[in-house]
Amino acid sequence: MGKLRALIYKDSLLLRRDRAGLCMMFLMPMLLVVVMTYLQDSTFNSIRETRIPLLLLNNDHDTLGIAMERQIEASGIFTVSRNIDGKDELVRAVARGDYMIGIIIPENTTRNIRKNVKRYVVSAFNGENLTANTDSVLVEIYIDPVTKNSFRSTLMSNLREYAVRTESDFIFNEITEEVDKLSPIPVSGLQLARNQVIFKEQYAMPDKNNAIPNSTQHNIPAWSMFALFFITISLSGSLIKEREDGSFTRLQTMPCPYHLYILSKVAVYLFVCLLQLVTIILLGMYLFPVLELPSLTLGSHKLLLLPVGICSALAAIGYGIAIGQIASSHQQAAIFASISVVIMAAIGGIWIPVFAMPQSVQWISAVSPLNWGLEGFYDVFIRDGNCWSVLPECITSILFAAACFALAIIYDKKRV
Amino acid sequence: MQTPVIEIKDLRKTYKGNGVPAVDRLSLSVPCGEIFGLLGPNGAGKTTIIHILCGLSSSDGGEVTICGYPLKTGLKEIKRLIGVVPQDIALYPTLTAYENLKIFGSILGLKGAALNNRINELLRFFGLEHSKHRRIGKYSGGMKRRINLIAGLLHQPKVLFLDEPTVGIDVQSKNLILENLKEINRNGSTIIYTSHYMEEAEALCTQIAFIDEGKLICTGTSAALIAQSNGCVTLEMLYLQLTGKHLRD
Numbered sequence: 001m002g003k004l005r006a007l008i009y010k011d012s013l014l015l016r017r018d019r020a021g022l023c024m025m026f027l028m029p030m031l032l033v034v035v036m037t038y039l040q041d042s043t044f045n046s047i048r049e050t051r052i053p054l055l056l057l058n059n060d061h062d063t064l065g066i067a068m069e070r071q072i073e074a075s076g077i078f079t080v081s082r083n084i085d086g087k088d089e090l091v092r093a094v095a096r097g098d099y100m101i102g103i104i105i106p107e108n109t110t111r112n113i114r115k116n117v118k119r120y121v122v123s124a125f126n127g128e129n130l131t132a133n134t135d136s137v138l139v140e141i142y143i144d145p146v147t148k149n150s151f152r153s154t155l156m157s158n159l160r161e162y163a164v165r166t167e168s169d170f171i172f173n174e175i176t177e178e179v180d181k182l183s184p185i186p187v188s189g190l191q192l193a194r195n196q197v198i199f200k201e202q203y204a205m206p207d208k209n210n211a212i213p214n215s216t217q218h219n220i221p222a223w224s225m226f227a228l229f230f231i232t233i234s235l236s237g238s239l240i241k242e243r244e245d246g247s248f249t250r251l252q253t254m255p256c257p258y259h260l261y262i263l264s265k266v267a268v269y270l271f272v273c274l275l276q277l278v279t280i281i282l283l284g285m286y287l288f289p290v291l292e293l294p295s296l297t298l299g300s301h302k303l304l305l306l307p308v309g310i311c312s313a314l315a316a317i318g319y320g321i322a323i324g325q326i327a328s329s330h331q332q333a334a335i336f337a338s339i340s341v342v343i344m345a346a347i348g349g350i351w352i353p354v355f356a357m358p359q360s361v362q363w364i365s366a367v368s369p370l371n372w373g374l375e376g377f378y379d380v381f382i383r384d385g386n387c388w389s390v391l392p393e394c395i396t397s398i399l400f401a402a403a404c405f406a407l408a409i410i411y412d413k414k415r416v
Numbered sequence: 417m418q419t420p421v422i423e424i425k426d427l428r429k430t431y432k433g434n435g436v437p438a439v440d441r442l443s444l445s446v447p448c449g450e451i452f453g454l455l456g457p458n459g460a461g462k463t464t465i466i467h468i469l470c471g472l473s474s475s476d477g478g479e480v481t482i483c484g485y486p487l488k489t490g491l492k493e494i495k496r497l498i499g500v501v502p503q504d505i506a507l508y509p510t511l512t513a514y515e516n517l518k519i520f521g522s523i524l525g526l527k528g529a530a531l532n533n534r535i536n537e538l539l540r541f542f543g544l545e546h547s548k549h550r551r552i553g554k555y556s557g558g559m560k561r562r563i564n565l566i567a568g569l570l571h572q573p574k575v576l577f578l579d580e581p582t583v584g585i586d587v588q589s590k591n592l593i594l595e596n597l598k599e600i601n602r603n604g605s606t607i608i609y610t611s612h613y614m615e616e617a618e619a620l621c622t623q624i625a626f627i628d629e630g631k632l633i634c635t636g637t638s639a640a641l642i643a644q645s646n647g648c649v650t651l652e653m654l655y656l657q658l659t660g661k662h663l664r665d
């Protein structure tokens with residue numbers, strides 16, 4: 001025990017004296033979690049609050065065109081501008097990036113739709129089929145080329161919804177008017193209830209869970225995992241530094257078993273990882289509301305954070321020790337550790353949810369230790385899981401750590 | 417005849433990718449209480465021998481016994497009895513001298529007041545008492561060498577391995593180290609010492625072994641070896657006679 005205590009004392013002193021390393025381990029993840037959550041949160045806010053600049057060229061000037069214009073304005077998403085002379089100018093303005101979107105409602109849109117409806121109703125009363133001979137109306141939409149695909153899809157789906165709503169209202173009114181002309185019983189007076197199908201959106205969670213999935217609930221676990229694995233750079237570096245400055249050689253000549261040397265690293269870095277985790281959680285709970293970000297809610301099984309945190313930290317520590325043991329120089333370890341962690345984070349769902357990844361990549365994410373930890377944290381933070389739900393992730397993380405420690409020990413023996 | 421503290425029989429070692437053996441069927445006996453000089457040119461195999469004896473490298477064959485313990489099965493016991501001063505400074509540069517010695521002393525099994533007293537005693541002995549709370553990185557080359565030496569002496573080892581302990585230091589530091597090594601030897605430690613400084617070896621060592629190309633050339637006291645030589649009057653002349661004047665890289 002005396003030896004282990006001495007080694008822990010040594011490792012904690014070395015860490016305390018490495019100010020830059022400590023900053024990297026604590027300040028960088030904190031900064032990362034704040035920036036990423038803020039960015040994600042503000043993306044939604046920018047749509048809701050900032051409003052998207054839209055250039056509208058309404059060549060219809062009749063009921064449907066005006067109704068579509070009003071619907072777009074009433075959505076609250078767009079700032080509508082109409083100072084435009086023609087199609088070419090509209091396209092140029094959008095291409096320049098002055099507007100994110102440009103819409104051209106063609107001439108005679110109302111008249112054409114009205115004509116179509118009239119033909120439909122008349123032919124319906126006469127028992128004819130007219131489906132093949134309708135004149136459709138082409139509303140042109142131009143989008144700024146720099147707009148991301150995901151955002152473009154959201155925009156288009158919103159616009160389509162407004163257009164369909166306006167069009168159906170208009171067609172409904174037109175049909176009732178036409179039917180009134182032809183039918184002895186007027187139908188326009190009928191109070192037909194609209195929007196009878198109501199969507200109730202809610203998260204599938206147990207009743208007692210008070211955690212609302214939001215950017216904070218997603219980002220804190222994701223970036224906590226990233227931060228945990230970021231210590232591999234410092235940890236592998238410390239192993240190589242000890243080898244390079246000869247102090248590890250001295251330890252090898254002393255009655256100091258390698259497993260004690262590793263155990264001391266595990267103890268010190270586990271403490272660092274847990275401190276890191278607590279810091280990020282406290283940041284989410286107390287600093288985020290001050291920054292007008294959603295506050296972090298821990299869920300009803302808070303204590304499960306400890307096993308998930310410990311197992312994920314052990315996986316990260318094992319990985320760092322294995323890299324430190326195998327790499328032959330500080331640069332090699334730093335480059336490999338940082339790139340591999342970024343790749344494991346990317347495939348592990350830290351930046352993009354796993355379900356949104358291509359099918360071929362999804363199975364790879366299942367072998368990322370960051371994904372195991374992330375799923376474990378999601379179980380606690382969002383899904384309100386219990387011991388059994390976090391057990392698989394904890395076991396896989398521990399097995400990964402054990403494999404890494406074994407690899408380090410084998411390499412150490414090989415080196416002698 | 418004194419009991420050998422180190423017994424080496426037919427020791428062999430060839431590094432991977434290198435056809436020439438670093439240690440070639442070397443047999444050697446180091447009597448207890450000696451200051452035993454392992455001398456030879458660069459690449460002669462001195463450091464490899466010390467690395468094998470300390471458990472830092474494995475051998476390809478042969479037998480080694482240190483303080484009665486076979487190296488293959490008794491490395492754990494051997495490590496308690498030996499002290500090693502590596503050729504390069506083997507200390508934590510960001511820690512103070514006292515912190516370094518406290519850590520190494522604790523690993524060597526010392527604790528509490530005994531450890532503290534021993535650290536202070538050795539720091540006084542080597543003239544470093546007043547700078548013990550300074551970080552190693554801020555020390556001069558000679559000071560680092562002395563702390564490097566102290567770290568190997570904390571537990572009063574029965575056998576002390578010194579791999580070129582006076583490289584790159586001033587005359588004062590070298591003199592202090594050599595004087596203190598004699599004192600340590602008088603207190604009961606057998607010293608195995610490698611160096612390229614023949615004058616230093618002549619003044620310090622009670623027994624000498626010349627090694628070249630991994631083989632033992634001859635062994636004995638410096639006076640006896642010089643007397644047996646072909647007209648050499650110094651150890652350096654004998655060294656050049658035995659190992660030749662061509663450069664070794």
